[in-house]
Every structure is written in structure tokens, then in C-alpha cells.
Amino acid sequence: MVVREHVRELIQGASPGTPAPSERELVSQFGVARMTVRQALDALVVEGLLERMPGRGTFVARPRRRTCRLSGFTEDMRRRGLVAESQTILARNEKAGPGVARALEISTGDSVVHWKRLRRAGGLVICLEDVYLNEVLLPGFLARGLPTSLYDALADRGLRPTWAEDTIQADAAAEDEAELLEVEPLCPVLRLSRRAMSEDRAVQVSRSTFRSDRFTMYVQLGDAD
């Protein structure tokens, strides 16, 4: 452990390609067996901090490109430097219909939280969001009061989504949506359906409708191998 942390501090902030101390160098420096040093370095290699080059040495790796962390509306807006607000239109327990039940991997009729919000950022209406939560995993969710950030609230219960599948479509605003979103009917909107999982449990499914003039979705893909 001590070797690993020593090397971690050594290379922290070093630019990619900088050589790390060689294994034998660390052996004599710490008076430790080579296998021990190797395991320490292996851990850093797995973390993506070091790269081994057989015959040449061990070097600081270039940081791996990441696919950005799964986030909800609040965090998404915060990343854009905006403060998210929301106006609850509906919040109640319901019996899951067949579609929601399948998405949440529960049975039709099981209890779900249905929460509908109009979401603003920087004071401007951005989207209309219908979210269904797996109430089995979140007993008494509504009783504890409505949070601002759903994902924060889920995180508090150890259920922050770590994986999601989204389907995204352009469409024309329906009349009721248009009124809430303060646009003309038939204006283009972006529809986003999400099914979010925390570990292996389906936690949340949602449908959001975004004003196209105020929202651009951004995703990073790949490099997950």
C-alpha cells in the first residue's frame, strides 16, 4: 500500500509519458520484494494512471477519455452554470401500468411514485418531466418531502443511477405541453425517455419533453471497453 501511494503522489500532476521509477529502483528504495512493487504498480495501471512498456519502462499514462457521469436535470443544468428549479404538477403513488412495470422490472399494479414537474433553469422553462420511481425500493418516498434533485435524493438512499438507456426523438409539441412549455403548439420539442438502473435494480423511468430552443443534449459515447 505504501509503495502504491508513494508512486501515486510522485506521478500526480506529471505529464503523460513521464517515466515512473523502475521496479527494481523501488525495490531497493523500499527494501521490499519485487512482486510487491509489481502489485503496487499493477493497481495503478488498472486505475489508468500508469502504462507499462516492456523493455522500456513504466510511464505516466495519458488520462483515459471518459464518458461523462450519468446525471439528471439538476446536475445537467449545474454543469451549464445554471440553477435548476422545478414546479411540481403532480406527485402521488400509483399502481404501475404494464409499460412502467416492465421498464421498472416489477409487476403490473405494484406501487410506483409518479412525479410530474415543470422544470426551469435560469428562470426559463426548459422541460416537462414525468418520472416514475420504483416505490418498492423507495418506501415512503413522497412522505419525506419532495427533493429538488431527484438523483441526489436517490443517492441519499444508496440508489443513485449508474447506468441508463435513453431514447431520444424530435417531435411537435402537443397542445397541453405547449401551454406549459410556453410555446406554440406544433413547435419542435425534444423527447427523452430514460430507464435508469442503480447496480442491477431498475429505479427510475421518465419521459421528458424539452423546448428545442432552450435545450441541447450533450452525450459522450464509447471508450467503455
Place this chain on the structure above:
Amino acid sequence: MVVREHVRELIQGASPGTPAPSERELVSQFGVARMTVRQALDALVVEGLLERMPGRGTFVARPRRRTCRLSGFTEDMRRRGLVAESQTILARNEKAGPGVARALEISTGDSVVHWKRLRRAGGLVICLEDVYLNEVLLPGFLARGLPTSLYDALADRGLRPTWAEDTIQADAAAEDEAELLEVEPLCPVLRLSRRAMSEDRAVQVSRSTFRSDRFTMYVQLGDAD
């Protein structure tokens, strides 16, 4: 290596949670040192095939949820069971403008391939795509004839994109787009801008405009840590 492959075959197809042979069991079975066995198992753990549980044993891991592989139009349609076709509208070398140059991390005026296509699947018009390729990385790209699948062509040159950032927006179709896409002007369309990298090299940047009635985008997010 032989231990690793032996265990890999043993557990292949086994359901998650199945115990793998213990380390000491493999030691006596192969007449090999325990460190050797551990390294073999470590490799499989990193691959996500095994999980260690200290004090309990080593078990077949549940397959990690993946974010789907980065793909282009051809592959995307193939996943939906459709054959992608394309009609080239324009294909030539150009000097990069400032926007494209920045996205491709080259200098303004550097040579880029500009390729504009109308893309169909199952015989139906789906989208209009403008792609710019980093010609510095792809000398003589156009001279070799136009491929059907851009990503396959890039893969042949060892430049298959492994990471991309996409921005997605809903919009109303412009007149010229509407005509090519065979819809009415102002119909909702989905706009997708992509900047795609192969390792650390910016290879491709594109803008696509999809008919909203014929295309739903699907993405999987997260679990990349």
C-alpha cells in the same frame, strides 16, 4: 497463460455466482506456484469475468452492464435489422474552416474531406449527413472510392472511432433539407452533431439531420468507471 485459459473455459457459460476453483486447488492441479495462479485469476477479474470475495472464494461475476459500442449510421441501422443505403450528394476535398478545424484539432486551411450523403434504410429516407474527415490522417481517402460504411472504412485504416461527443437538438426542417428528406418545411427534425476520436486523434466531425418520424436515437449511458 495456460491456467488463465483453462479457468476461462471452465467458467464460460456458467451463471453468475458459480464458484470458481480455489487458488490452492489450481496450484495443486497445475503444479504451479500460487502467485502464478493469482496472476491468472487477476487477469480474469480485470476482464470482469470473475469476482473475488475475501474469505469466501472466487466466483463468476455477473456481466457488467455496458454502454453500447460507438457506431455510425450503417451499423446503427443494421442493429435495427435494416440495410443502410446512401446517395452521395457531394464528396470533395476542401480547406477546413475555423469550426471544422477546431473540432478536428487541425489548422484552418488544412485539407479535409467533405462528404454529404442522403441516407436511407429499408428504402426510406432517414437522414441527411454532412461529414468532415481529417484528411491528414486519411491521405487519398476519396481516391480509393467511396465506401458504404464510413466507420468500416476508418476501421480498415486503423482509425475506427472509439469515443465521440454528440450534441443533439430538435429543430424545424429548413426548406432545402425538407425537400431532400421528403417532408414539409418546418417539420420537426433531430439534429445530431458528432465529433469522433480514434484514440487521441480527432478523425471525424459530422452534422446529421434526421426525419423525426423515422428515427429514434438510442443511447446507453454510464457504468464507465
Place this chain on the structure above:
DNA sequence: TAGTGGTCTAGACCACGAA
């Protein structure tokens, strides 16, 4: 040729989980 990482040996003691 000297130095590097890759692989391997034949032991050892520890903390932890299950019975």
C-alpha cells in the same frame, strides 16, 4: 550489453467467512 518489464517459484503470515 545493460536495464526494463513479464513470468515464475516455494514458501510464509494475515484477516475474514462459514460452520
Place this chain on the structure above:
DNA sequence: TCGTGGTCTAGACCACTAA
């Protein structure tokens, strides 16, 4: 208590890279 994985020792030989 017994078996498990986690960590460690003090060496060894190999293939590869660079000078």
C-alpha cells in the same frame, strides 16, 4: 476451526529495447 483470498519474501530466467 478450516478454507478462502490478500499480501509478502528473495530469489530466478526470459524477451525486449536502447545505446
